Amino acid sequence: MTEVEEQISPKPPLAADEAATLLGFLERQRATLAWKCGALDAAGLRAQLAPSSMTLGGLLKHMAHVEDDIFSSWLLGREAGPPWDTVDWDADPDWDWRSAAGESPEQLVAHWRSAVTRSRGVVADALADGGLEQLGRFTNSRGESPTLRYILLTLIEEYARHVGHADLIRESVDGLTGESPPD
Template identity: 60%
Template structure:
C-alpha cells in the first residue's frame, strides 16, 4: 500500500526495488505539479513572474507534451496525437507553453491527466515486455534508442525542474508554499 502525504501525493517507497522507486518518484513529482496547479482558475494558471513568461497552465501543457513525446512517440513509436499532430513547431517552438492561454483550466488539466494516464499504460506495457531495459521503438539519427530506465529518469528530472518553477509561481498567485 502506498503512503499518501497531507497534500494527497503518493510517497515513493523507501525500500522498493529500482522500478518501484523510480516510478514512485515520478508519480510524486507528477502529484506535486497537480497540487501546485489545483484549484486555480484561468487567471491563476496564466499568472507569470515578472522575469518570465512561464505560467502554470503553460507548464501543465508543456508537461503533457513531454509525456506524450517520450512515452507515446519515443517509447511506443506512435505518431503524434491531437493536439500535437497539427502543430507547426517551426513557426512556434514553444507552442505548448504559449497555446495554454487559449485553453480553459479544465481543458489543460484534462489534457495533462490524459497524457499521464497514457504514459502509465505504455510504461506498464514496456515493463511487462522487457523491464527497465526495454528500448524505445524510436531511435535518434545515429540509431540510438533510449531505454525505459533512461526515459523515466529523464521524466523525474523534467518534473523536478518544473515543480521548482511551479513553487515560485504558485506562491506569487495566492501565497501557497510547500515543497
C-alpha cells in the same frame, strides 16, 4: 476553479525494486505539480512571474505534451497524436506554452490528466513486456536508443525542473508554499 490533485503527497517507496522506485518518484513529481496547479481559476493559471512568460497553465500543457511525446515517440516510435499532431513545431516551438492561455483550467487539466493516463498504461505494458532494459524505438543521430529506465529518468528530471518553476509561480499567485500538500 479546478481541482488537479490526484493523490495527496505520494511517497516513493523506501525499499522496493528499481521500477517501483522510479515510478514512485515520478508519481510524487506529478502529484506535486498537480498540487501547485490545483484550486486555481483561469487568472491563477495564467499568472506570470517576471521576467518569465511561463505560467502554471503552460506548465500543465507542456507536461501533457512531454508525457505524450516521450512515451509515444521515444518508447513506441509513434507519431504524435492530437492535439500535438496539428502543430508546426518548427514554426512555433513554444506552442504548448503559448496556447495554454486560450484554454480553460478544465481543458488544461484534461490534457494533462489524459496524457498521464496514457503514459501510465504505456509504462505498465512496457514493464510487463521487457522491463527497464527494454530499448525504445527512437534512435538518435549516433544510432542509439534509450532504455525505458532512461526515459523514465528523463521524465522525472523534466517534472522536477518544472515543479521548481511551479513553486515560484504559485507562491506569487496566493502565497502557497511547500514541497507537497500536508499529510
